Amino acid sequence: MHSAAIVEAKACFMVLKSFIEYPLECNPADQQFGSSQSSTHKRYAYPDPPPLDPISTYPTDHRPLQFFSFRAIGSSSYRRAEPNCWTVSTSDVQYADIPDGRSFLGVPRHYRHSILVLQRAVKNWNSHQKLKFCVNFGDIVDGFCPKEESLTAVKGVVKEFDNFNGPSYHMLGNHCLYNLPRKTLIELLRIPSLNGHAYYDFSPIPEFRFVVLDGYDISAIGWPQDHPNSFEAMKVLQTKNPNAEKNSPMGMEGLERRYLMFNGAVGKEQLEWLDGVLRDSSMHGQKVIVCCHLPLDPGASSPEALMWNYDEVMDVIHRYKCVKACLAGHDHKGGYSVDSHGVHHRVLEAALECPPGTDAYGHIDVYHDRLSLSGRDKAQPLVIRHGGT
Numbered sequence: 001m002h003s004a005a006i007v008e009a010k011a012c013f014m015v016l017k018s019f020i021e022y023p024l025e026c027n028p029a030d031q032q033f034g035s036s037q038s039s040t041h042k043r044y045a046y047p048d049p050p051p052l053d054p055i056s057t058y059p060t061d062h063r064p065l066q067f068f069s070f071r072a073i074g075s076s077s078y079r080r081a082e083p084n085c086w087t088v089s090t091s092d093v094q095y096a097d098i099p100d101g102r103s104f105l106g107v108p109r110h111y112r113h114s115i116l117v118l119q120r121a122v123k124n125w126n127s128h129q130k131l132k133f134c135v136n137f138g139d140i141v142d143g144f145c146p147k148e149e150s151l152t153a154v155k156g157v158v159k160e161f162d163n164f165n166g167p168s169y170h171m172l173g174n175h176c177l178y179n180l181p182r183k184t185l186i187e188l189l190r191i192p193s194l195n196g197h198a199y200y201d202f203s204p205i206p207e208f209r210f211v212v213l214d215g216y217d218i219s220a221i222g223w224p225q226d227h228p229n230s231f232e233a234m235k236v237l238q239t240k241n242p243n244a245e246k247n248s249p250m251g252m253e254g255l256e257r258r259y260l261m262f263n264g265a266v267g268k269e270q271l272e273w274l275d276g277v278l279r280d281s282s283m284h285g286q287k288v289i290v291c292c293h294l295p296l297d298p299g300a301s302s303p304e305a306l307m308w309n310y311d312e313v314m315d316v317i318h319r320y321k322c323v324k325a326c327l328a329g330h331d332h333k334g335g336y337s338v339d340s341h342g343v344h345h346r347v348l349e350a351a352l353e354c355p356p357g358t359d360a361y362g363h364i365d366v367y368h369d370r371l372s373l374s375g376r377d378k379a380q381p382l383v384i385r386h387g388g389t
Ligand SMILES: [Zn+2]
Pocket: 139, 173, 174, 175, 293, 329, 330, 331
């Protein structure tokens, strides 16, 4: 079904990257992308050109990617270059009208510049034809934004997204929830919602479905303190995190370090909804891209940024073969991995940490059998081969 539409369907990712380099935190053995790797998990490799992986390639002279859009090109359309379906996405803009600062790791943060980066990106995207929709991966405003300015700040960033010639799809991040109540954010960000939940799906072209997860479904932030989801989240934190300060991973080991207050979980009802969406997608032969503020694979993320129950979510995803990639934000340095079932995980770097005056653009072509990310300037390609089934 949809064969004519599938063949003609095209979409495009845009890539906006900064020129800041981050220290590597991965095992040197993981800085190779060759097929000799015993693990399917791969981390960034900045310093030296690696051998190309037969399945995936990743930039060596990589600069973090903040904004991108994508285009999907049908199997018979490889040699044609007139996409009719474009998307764009951003992660961790974390705008605030405050002076520059640094993360707790010392990475510079440019709170005012991030919105300029977004403006330039939107201007560029609008100069392209057939740009179709935009995805924002959360943390639209920074937690340091003065509370009395939060509403104005969020409205300002949403307005920039609205300057884009197409609809914007947003999701909740922890910084959003530090500033404003969940209910207010859902309205401002026009998130399709039932009973305060913020998960939904949409199908930009017949052969693809995007699933947007609410990683703060079970969370100690955002819900009223007497909400059952707040209680459930606090119970998790009390059980799993021995520290009085629940944002501290002190003394915690390995993946247990994800049980921090600034993370969250997907609840039982949402897991059942996800299962139904993926079942339906499989029945209709759709390929699925899962989007969430929180990363879902330890190979692509620091343990401290992982979703609490990433394993339960991935168990649902792995029941089906339709999910080709999981995209996320939150872990500002970014990451990439392929999990044990061949699902690709890409964590986008933060727009917030793009130094003033720097930005660059690229795109990801979505073919029937692969996603091909290429960037302008110094960005190197990433090809995610998913086989087309
Ligand atoms: Zn975040």
